[in-house]
Amino acid sequence: MGLFDFLNSPRHFVAREKLLHLRAAYEMKLAAARSGEQLLMTEPEIDNSGHDFVASINYDLLYVQNKSTLSGANVNAWNVHPKLLQVPYGDRDISPQIDHSPIGGIDGAMGGVLLHEIDSEAAQQDKLKISYFYFDIFFAAAVQSGLWVSPNFCREKARSIMEKIAHGERGDRISLPKQAMLPIRSPAALVAFRFHLPWPSNWISLGRLSNEQPEVIKNHWRSEIGQWVTQQ
Template sequence: MYLLEFCTAGDRSVGRERLVYHKAVYDLKLFAATYGHEAQVTEPEIDNLGHDFTLSIGRDTLNIQNKAAIRPGGATSWDIHAAHLVPPFQDRDIGPDVDGVPLFWPEGASGVVLLHEIDRDAASAGVLNLRYFYFDVYYAAAVAHGIVEAEDLSPQAALDLLRKLRDCKSASDRVTVPKAAFLPVKSPAAIIGLRLGVPQATNYVSLWRRGDGFEAWTVEPFRTTVRNEIMSWRP
């Protein structure tokens, strides 16, 4: 019963977030180590850019924001810094297609949101049981373009979310991301698998590369490859 109180009390929100954060960090480091890599985790000195930690493997880095909710109950949407999600200018050639134009910002970070969902019934029995959900613009684009089907997110809803990100006016603007927009994943390691190329190289982001009139996301073999990569992380 004490664990349930810890997971629901308003004055324990910081401690609760740190608890699920450290569990996720352990899972990330263990997954990387299993494939012979060292995962490094750092936290921002000043919390003003919309991410909670940076995950690095080798010279590849990724900014990640944590969100936590308890089920049943709890929050069903979250306000996320637009600049955290949108790809930066230097990655404009792999910005997801939104109405025929690549999505990117000068101050973008191309980051990830990791949702930690706490099972209320398990917590009442003193057990911390978590489910994980993943969101980034590349997943939203995959749904919007019909590459993958989401249970609760229609292609039109995914496209509308991408348009809201595109139409933000400043880096401090936020966009509400509903629970339905998140991809259920087996573990936080989906972050490494989809975005940092461990245990193998991934086409998840490079699908959106364009050049010389070629658009990979319109070609079925590439679409199938990315669809399989995404679905491999579903529970």
């Protein structure tokens, strides 16, 4: 059995998830270490809250759900907990809005989804090559407002997903398509976006920005995020 067979076998799906998680964890921890910080990771005792791990640096936390697929596998969407993506009540002032109402409730996690896409051709040659994609409510807000333009994720689709997240209750699931995710160079992008390393990030502030902002502000934000994007 070669690497492709191992990664494609249902028998090894749990091992595959662990392998991919450890690879991403290494890149995130290394990115934090290069800025002189320790990034810690914990996993839930019971898998019932829609996240696979919590990354933390000092007192900052990020809840993350891992998803994975093989390229060419014809899997283009995944079910996720809307509560994972909602903004909690205590952070409502920075929450994106739908119809002037913050997207969140009492117990939202303000987390994200990290997709690991395995290159099937490379795996058939016993090489592990992974492409990464990331989604959270702040990216959806950037697309919906026109701050970020994606060829496959239009403003109307972004608003539709934001509405589903906003109306989601505990125990619900929403379908999150791959086209709604931002293609990133590395999981280290999460450290940059959400933990402000190696320098302060404007990622979360985009929840309150709009396409009517001065062009200099929009260009600054796009430049900051664009360095982590693999394709437009």
